[in-house]
Amino acid sequence: MSEKLLEINNLKTHFFTEAGVVPSVDDVSFSIKKGEIVAVVGESGSGKSVTSLSIMNLLDKAGKVVNGEILFDGKDLTKASEKELRNLRGDDIAMIFQEPLTSLNPVFTIGNQMMEPIRLHLKLNKKDAKARCIEMLDKVGIPRAEKVFDSFPHSLSGGMRQRVMIAMALSCNPMLLIADEPTTALDVTIQAQILNLMRDIVEDLGTAILLITHDLGVVAEMADKVVVMYAGQVVEYADVFTLFKNPKHPYTQGLIESTPKINQLYEKLHSIPGTVPNPLNYPSGCRFVDRCPFAMKQCITHEPNNTYTADGHTVKCWLHEMDRIENETLKEKVRN
Ligand SMILES: Nc1ncnc2c1ncn2[C@@H]1O[C@H](COP(=O)(O)OP(=O)(O)OP(=O)(O)O)[C@@H](O)[C@H]1O
Ligand code: SF4
Ligand SMILES: [Mg+2]
Incomplete structure:
Protein backbone atom coordinates (compact mmCIF):
# COMPACT_ATOMS: atom_id res chain seq x y z
CA MET A 1 0.00 0.00 0.00
CA ILE A 93 -14.50 3.32 3.56
CA ALA A 94 -17.18 3.99 6.18
CA MET A 95 -19.16 7.15 6.69
CA ILE A 96 -20.96 8.85 9.53
CA PHE A 97 -23.11 11.76 8.52
CA GLN A 98 -25.41 14.00 10.45
CA GLU A 99 -27.84 13.82 7.55
CA PRO A 100 -30.92 11.55 7.72
CA LEU A 101 -29.62 9.84 4.57
CA THR A 102 -27.44 7.54 6.63
CA SER A 103 -29.12 7.70 10.03
CA LEU A 104 -30.83 4.71 11.53
CA ASN A 105 -34.00 3.28 10.03
CA PRO A 106 -36.83 3.56 12.59
CA VAL A 107 -38.62 0.37 11.53
CA PHE A 108 -35.74 -2.06 12.08
CA THR A 109 -33.99 -3.06 15.29
CA ILE A 110 -30.40 -1.96 15.86
CA GLY A 111 -29.30 -5.56 15.46
CA ASN A 112 -31.08 -5.93 12.14
CA GLN A 113 -29.40 -2.86 10.76
CA MET A 114 -25.97 -3.71 12.06
CA MET A 115 -25.99 -7.34 10.92
CA GLU A 116 -26.53 -6.71 7.22
CA PRO A 117 -23.26 -4.92 6.34
CA ILE A 118 -21.29 -7.18 8.67
CA ARG A 119 -22.62 -10.33 7.02
CA LEU A 120 -22.11 -8.87 3.58
CA HIS A 121 -18.61 -7.45 3.98
CA LEU A 122 -17.07 -9.78 6.56
CA LYS A 123 -18.92 -12.84 5.18
CA LEU A 124 -19.91 -14.05 8.65
CA ASN A 125 -22.74 -16.39 9.53
CA LYS A 126 -25.65 -15.09 11.62
CA LYS A 127 -24.24 -16.19 14.98
CA ASP A 128 -20.77 -14.75 14.41
CA ALA A 129 -22.23 -11.55 12.94
CA LYS A 130 -24.34 -11.08 16.06
CA ALA A 131 -21.30 -11.64 18.27
CA ARG A 132 -19.42 -9.02 16.23
CA CYS A 133 -22.29 -6.52 16.66
CA ILE A 134 -22.37 -6.99 20.43
CA GLU A 135 -18.58 -6.65 20.57
CA MET A 136 -18.74 -3.34 18.64
CA LEU A 137 -21.64 -2.00 20.74
CA ASP A 138 -19.58 -2.83 23.84
CA LYS A 139 -16.55 -1.11 22.35
CA VAL A 140 -18.39 2.17 21.85
CA GLY A 141 -19.45 2.10 25.51
CA ILE A 142 -23.09 1.04 25.15
CA PRO A 143 -24.28 -0.58 28.38
CA ARG A 144 -26.31 -3.79 28.07
CA ALA A 145 -25.32 -4.24 24.45
CA GLU A 146 -27.40 -7.43 24.07
CA LYS A 147 -30.55 -5.53 24.99
CA VAL A 148 -29.74 -2.61 22.70
CA PHE A 149 -29.15 -5.09 19.88
CA ASP A 150 -32.86 -5.96 20.04
CA SER A 151 -34.10 -2.38 20.51
CA PHE A 152 -35.53 0.07 18.02
CA PRO A 153 -33.68 3.35 17.43
CA HIS A 154 -36.43 5.53 18.97
CA SER A 155 -35.88 3.92 22.37
CA LEU A 156 -32.30 5.27 22.48
CA SER A 157 -31.06 8.77 23.30
CA GLY A 158 -29.31 10.89 20.63
CA GLY A 159 -25.91 10.14 22.16
CA MET A 160 -26.60 6.38 22.18
CA ARG A 161 -27.83 6.47 18.58
CA GLN A 162 -24.66 8.25 17.54
CA ARG A 163 -22.60 5.59 19.35
CA VAL A 164 -24.53 2.95 17.42
CA MET A 165 -23.70 4.78 14.17
CA ILE A 166 -20.02 4.74 15.10
CA ALA A 167 -20.19 1.05 16.01
CA MET A 168 -21.84 0.33 12.66
CA ALA A 169 -19.34 2.41 10.74
CA LEU A 170 -16.36 0.72 12.36
CA SER A 171 -17.76 -2.81 12.48
CA CYS A 172 -16.18 -3.87 9.17
CA ASN A 173 -12.71 -2.51 10.08
CA SER A 271 -15.86 37.21 15.00
CA ILE A 272 -14.85 37.57 11.40
CA PRO A 273 -16.91 40.45 10.02
CA GLY A 274 -18.84 39.94 6.79
CA THR A 275 -20.13 36.78 5.15
CA VAL A 276 -18.92 34.16 2.70
CA PRO A 277 -19.33 35.41 -0.90
CA ASN A 278 -22.07 34.05 -3.15
CA PRO A 279 -20.67 31.00 -4.97
CA LEU A 280 -22.41 32.05 -8.17
CA ASN A 281 -20.39 35.21 -8.10
CA TYR A 282 -17.00 34.64 -6.49
CA PRO A 283 -14.57 37.60 -6.67
CA SER A 284 -11.92 37.22 -9.36
CA GLY A 285 -9.00 37.80 -6.99
CA CYS A 286 -8.78 36.43 -3.46
CA ARG A 287 -12.19 35.15 -2.29
CA PHE A 288 -11.56 36.49 1.23
CA VAL A 289 -10.83 40.01 0.01
CA ASP A 290 -14.03 41.66 1.30
CA ARG A 291 -13.41 40.46 4.84
CA CYS A 292 -9.63 40.62 5.06
CA PRO A 293 -8.00 43.26 7.29
CA PHE A 294 -4.78 43.03 5.23
CA ALA A 295 -6.26 43.23 1.74
CA MET A 296 -4.06 44.92 -0.86
CA LYS A 297 -4.78 46.16 -4.32
CA GLN A 298 -3.69 43.03 -6.13
CA CYS A 299 -5.89 40.89 -3.87
CA ILE A 300 -8.91 42.34 -5.69
CA THR A 301 -7.68 41.52 -9.16
CA HIS A 302 -5.36 38.52 -8.86
CA GLU A 303 -5.98 35.18 -7.20
CA PRO A 304 -3.09 34.21 -4.90
CA ASN A 305 -1.24 30.96 -5.56
CA ASN A 306 -0.49 28.31 -2.98
CA THR A 307 2.79 29.04 -1.25
CA TYR A 308 4.51 25.94 0.12
CA THR A 309 6.98 25.94 2.98
CA ALA A 310 9.59 23.29 3.68
CA ASP A 311 7.59 21.77 6.56
CA GLY A 312 4.56 21.10 4.34
CA HIS A 313 2.62 24.16 5.48
CA THR A 314 0.59 25.55 2.56
CA VAL A 315 -1.06 28.96 2.42
CA LYS A 316 -3.01 30.70 -0.31
CA CYS A 317 -2.47 34.39 0.36
CA TRP A 318 -0.63 37.27 -1.29
CA LEU A 319 1.02 38.28 1.99
CA HIS A 320 3.03 35.08 1.87
CA GLU A 321 3.69 35.17 -1.82
CA MET A 322 5.03 38.67 -1.19
CA ASP A 323 7.41 37.30 1.45
CA ARG A 324 9.10 35.41 -1.30
CA ILE A 325 9.54 38.49 -3.45
CA GLU A 326 12.78 39.84 -2.08
CA ASN A 327 13.16 43.01 -4.13
CA GLU A 328 11.56 45.81 -2.08
CA THR A 329 10.92 48.07 -5.09
CA LEU A 330 9.17 45.27 -6.90
CA LYS A 331 7.15 44.53 -3.75
CA GLU A 332 6.04 48.17 -3.55
CA LYS A 333 5.08 48.06 -7.21
CA VAL A 334 2.93 44.94 -6.77
CA ARG A 335 1.34 46.35 -3.63
CA ASN A 336 0.20 49.51 -5.37
N1 LIG B 1 -27.19 20.07 -4.21
C1 LIG B 1 -26.65 21.27 -4.36
N2 LIG B 1 -27.02 22.10 -5.35
C2 LIG B 1 -26.46 23.32 -5.51
N3 LIG B 1 -25.51 23.82 -4.70
C3 LIG B 1 -25.10 23.04 -3.69
C4 LIG B 1 -25.63 21.73 -3.46
N4 LIG B 1 -25.04 21.20 -2.36
C5 LIG B 1 -24.16 22.12 -1.93
N5 LIG B 1 -24.20 23.24 -2.72
C6 LIG B 1 -23.42 24.45 -2.55
O1 LIG B 1 -22.07 24.11 -2.44
C7 LIG B 1 -21.41 24.94 -1.51
C8 LIG B 1 -20.70 24.11 -0.48
O2 LIG B 1 -21.65 23.40 0.30
P1 LIG B 1 -21.26 22.37 1.44
O3 LIG B 1 -22.52 21.66 1.81
O4 LIG B 1 -20.12 21.54 1.02
O5 LIG B 1 -20.80 23.33 2.60
P2 LIG B 1 -20.25 22.94 4.03
O6 LIG B 1 -18.87 23.49 4.14
O7 LIG B 1 -20.41 21.48 4.27
O8 LIG B 1 -21.21 23.78 4.99
P3 LIG B 1 -21.90 23.38 6.39
O9 LIG B 1 -20.89 23.72 7.44
O10 LIG B 1 -23.10 24.26 6.46
O11 LIG B 1 -22.25 21.92 6.37
C9 LIG B 1 -22.48 25.86 -0.92
O12 LIG B 1 -22.41 27.09 -1.57
C10 LIG B 1 -23.76 25.13 -1.24
O13 LIG B 1 -24.80 26.06 -1.42
S1 SF4 C 1 -4.65 37.40 -0.52
FE1 SF4 C 1 -4.25 37.36 1.65
S2 SF4 C 1 -3.99 39.52 2.17
FE2 SF4 C 1 -5.01 39.46 0.20
S3 SF4 C 1 -7.19 39.55 0.70
FE3 SF4 C 1 -6.64 37.41 0.47
S4 SF4 C 1 -6.21 36.75 2.54
FE4 SF4 C 1 -6.13 38.99 2.55
MG1 LIG D 1 -21.60 20.33 5.54
Missing part, protein backbone atom coordinates in the same frame (compact mmCIF):
# COMPACT_ATOMS: atom_id res chain seq x y z
CA SER A 2 1.21 3.49 -0.74
CA GLU A 3 1.97 5.67 2.28
CA LYS A 4 -0.96 7.89 1.37
CA LEU A 5 -4.28 6.17 1.93
CA LEU A 6 -6.32 8.94 0.36
CA GLU A 7 -4.92 11.54 -1.98
CA ILE A 8 -7.11 14.26 -3.42
CA ASN A 9 -5.51 16.22 -6.23
CA ASN A 10 -6.95 19.39 -7.76
CA LEU A 11 -10.53 18.36 -7.12
CA LYS A 12 -13.22 20.53 -8.66
CA THR A 13 -16.88 19.72 -8.00
CA HIS A 14 -19.55 21.85 -9.60
CA PHE A 15 -23.35 21.95 -9.30
CA PHE A 16 -25.18 22.72 -12.50
CA THR A 17 -28.25 24.65 -11.34
CA GLU A 18 -30.85 26.80 -13.04
CA ALA A 19 -29.25 29.87 -11.51
CA GLY A 20 -25.86 28.93 -12.94
CA VAL A 21 -22.81 26.81 -12.18
CA VAL A 22 -21.87 26.62 -8.50
CA PRO A 23 -18.13 25.90 -8.12
CA SER A 24 -18.56 24.34 -4.64
CA VAL A 25 -15.14 22.70 -4.55
CA ASP A 26 -12.50 24.49 -6.54
CA ASP A 27 -9.05 22.96 -6.88
CA VAL A 28 -8.84 21.19 -3.56
CA SER A 29 -5.81 19.02 -2.76
CA PHE A 30 -4.83 17.19 0.44
CA SER A 31 -3.94 13.70 1.56
CA ILE A 32 -4.46 11.31 4.46
CA LYS A 33 -2.02 8.66 5.60
CA LYS A 34 -3.02 5.37 7.18
CA GLY A 35 -4.19 5.90 10.78
CA GLU A 36 -4.07 9.68 10.49
CA ILE A 37 -6.86 12.08 11.50
CA VAL A 38 -7.25 14.94 9.06
CA ALA A 39 -9.78 17.66 9.88
CA VAL A 40 -11.47 19.82 7.29
CA VAL A 41 -12.63 23.06 8.84
CA GLY A 42 -14.39 26.15 7.55
CA GLU A 43 -17.58 28.17 7.79
CA SER A 44 -20.91 27.00 6.47
CA GLY A 45 -20.93 26.75 2.68
CA SER A 46 -17.16 26.42 2.32
CA GLY A 47 -17.42 23.06 0.53
CA LYS A 48 -16.58 20.60 3.32
CA SER A 49 -19.52 18.26 2.77
CA VAL A 50 -19.32 18.45 -1.00
CA THR A 51 -15.65 17.42 -0.78
CA SER A 52 -16.57 14.37 1.32
CA LEU A 53 -19.56 13.45 -0.86
CA SER A 54 -17.34 13.68 -3.95
CA ILE A 55 -15.05 10.98 -2.54
CA MET A 56 -17.78 8.33 -2.58
CA ASN A 57 -19.74 9.80 -5.48
CA LEU A 58 -22.75 10.53 -3.29
CA LEU A 59 -23.43 13.92 -4.84
CA ASP A 60 -26.95 14.64 -5.92
CA LYS A 61 -27.78 14.67 -9.62
CA ALA A 62 -26.83 18.30 -10.23
CA GLY A 63 -23.34 17.77 -8.82
CA LYS A 64 -20.36 16.52 -10.78
CA VAL A 65 -16.64 16.13 -10.26
CA VAL A 66 -15.33 18.11 -13.22
CA ASN A 67 -11.61 17.89 -12.57
CA GLY A 68 -8.99 16.18 -10.46
CA GLU A 69 -8.38 12.76 -8.98
CA ILE A 70 -9.31 11.04 -5.75
CA LEU A 71 -6.82 8.24 -5.15
CA PHE A 72 -7.82 5.70 -2.51
CA ASP A 73 -5.06 3.20 -1.89
CA GLY A 74 -3.73 4.19 -5.31
CA LYS A 75 -7.01 3.73 -7.20
CA ASP A 76 -8.77 6.74 -8.75
CA LEU A 77 -12.33 6.77 -7.39
CA THR A 78 -13.48 9.36 -9.93
CA LYS A 79 -13.08 6.60 -12.52
CA ALA A 80 -14.53 3.76 -10.43
CA SER A 81 -17.82 2.09 -11.39
CA GLU A 82 -20.87 2.32 -9.14
CA LYS A 83 -20.37 -1.37 -8.27
CA GLU A 84 -16.76 -0.79 -7.20
CA LEU A 85 -17.83 2.19 -5.10
CA ARG A 86 -20.63 0.17 -3.49
CA ASN A 87 -18.10 -2.47 -2.48
CA LEU A 88 -15.85 0.15 -0.95
CA ARG A 89 -18.67 1.83 0.97
CA GLY A 90 -19.11 0.33 4.38
CA ASP A 91 -16.16 -1.95 3.81
CA ASP A 92 -12.87 -0.09 3.19
CA PRO A 174 -12.65 0.24 7.46
CA MET A 175 -9.35 1.77 6.40
CA LEU A 176 -10.96 5.21 6.22
CA LEU A 177 -13.80 6.74 8.20
CA ILE A 178 -15.41 9.87 6.81
CA ALA A 179 -17.21 11.70 9.62
CA ASP A 180 -19.14 14.81 8.63
CA GLU A 181 -20.03 16.83 11.74
CA PRO A 182 -20.51 13.57 13.69
CA THR A 183 -21.33 15.22 17.01
CA THR A 184 -22.79 18.63 16.16
CA ALA A 185 -26.33 17.73 17.18
CA LEU A 186 -25.27 16.43 20.59
CA ASP A 187 -24.69 18.27 23.84
CA VAL A 188 -21.14 19.26 24.69
CA THR A 189 -20.37 16.55 27.28
CA ILE A 190 -21.63 13.78 25.01
CA GLN A 191 -19.70 15.32 22.10
CA ALA A 192 -16.46 15.07 24.05
CA GLN A 193 -17.20 11.47 25.09
CA ILE A 194 -17.97 10.41 21.55
CA LEU A 195 -14.95 12.12 20.04
CA ASN A 196 -12.65 10.51 22.61
CA LEU A 197 -14.24 7.21 21.84
CA MET A 198 -13.67 7.64 18.12
CA ARG A 199 -10.06 8.54 18.73
CA ASP A 200 -9.44 5.50 20.96
CA ILE A 201 -11.05 3.10 18.54
CA VAL A 202 -9.16 4.54 15.65
CA GLU A 203 -5.89 4.20 17.53
CA ASP A 204 -6.74 0.55 18.18
CA LEU A 205 -7.80 -0.30 14.65
CA GLY A 206 -5.44 1.98 12.72
CA THR A 207 -8.35 3.54 10.84
CA ALA A 208 -7.74 6.94 9.23
CA ILE A 209 -10.39 9.63 9.72
CA LEU A 210 -11.49 12.50 7.54
CA LEU A 211 -13.20 14.63 10.16
CA ILE A 212 -15.38 17.46 8.94
CA THR A 213 -16.27 20.14 11.43
CA HIS A 214 -16.69 23.86 11.82
CA ASP A 215 -15.44 23.64 15.40
CA LEU A 216 -11.74 24.44 15.89
CA GLY A 217 -11.95 23.12 19.46
CA VAL A 218 -12.73 19.68 18.05
CA VAL A 219 -9.88 20.07 15.55
CA ALA A 220 -7.38 20.85 18.32
CA GLU A 221 -8.51 17.79 20.31
CA MET A 222 -8.57 15.30 17.49
CA ALA A 223 -6.62 16.13 14.36
CA ASP A 224 -3.10 15.42 13.16
CA LYS A 225 -3.46 17.65 10.12
CA VAL A 226 -5.86 20.45 9.25
CA VAL A 227 -7.31 21.60 5.95
CA VAL A 228 -8.85 25.08 6.21
CA MET A 229 -11.44 25.72 3.51
CA TYR A 230 -12.93 29.03 2.46
CA ALA A 231 -15.39 29.53 -0.39
CA GLY A 232 -14.61 26.19 -2.02
CA GLN A 233 -10.83 26.44 -1.79
CA VAL A 234 -8.13 25.26 0.60
CA VAL A 235 -6.64 28.45 2.04
CA GLU A 236 -4.31 26.79 4.53
CA TYR A 237 -3.05 23.26 5.16
CA ALA A 238 -0.71 22.27 7.97
CA ASP A 239 -0.16 19.88 10.85
CA VAL A 240 -2.28 20.78 13.84
CA PHE A 241 0.54 22.19 16.00
CA THR A 242 1.87 24.41 13.24
CA LEU A 243 -1.60 25.65 12.39
CA PHE A 244 -2.45 26.76 15.91
CA LYS A 245 1.03 28.06 16.71
CA ASN A 246 1.63 29.87 13.50
CA PRO A 247 -1.56 30.39 11.48
CA LYS A 248 -0.58 32.24 8.32
CA HIS A 249 -3.80 32.91 6.47
CA PRO A 250 -5.86 35.89 7.73
CA TYR A 251 -8.99 33.68 7.59
CA THR A 252 -7.41 31.00 9.81
CA GLN A 253 -6.21 33.72 12.18
CA GLY A 254 -9.78 35.05 12.34
CA LEU A 255 -11.18 31.57 12.99
CA ILE A 256 -8.74 30.96 15.84
CA GLU A 257 -9.46 34.35 17.36
CA SER A 258 -13.15 33.57 17.35
CA THR A 259 -12.81 30.19 19.08
CA PRO A 260 -13.28 30.62 22.85
CA LYS A 261 -11.44 27.56 24.20
CA ILE A 262 -8.39 28.04 22.04
CA ASN A 263 -8.25 31.76 22.17
CA GLN A 264 -7.80 32.16 25.92
CA LEU A 265 -5.49 35.13 25.45
CA TYR A 266 -8.23 37.32 24.10
CA GLU A 267 -10.67 38.74 26.61
CA LYS A 268 -13.21 39.67 24.02
CA LEU A 269 -14.29 37.27 21.36
CA HIS A 270 -13.71 38.34 17.81
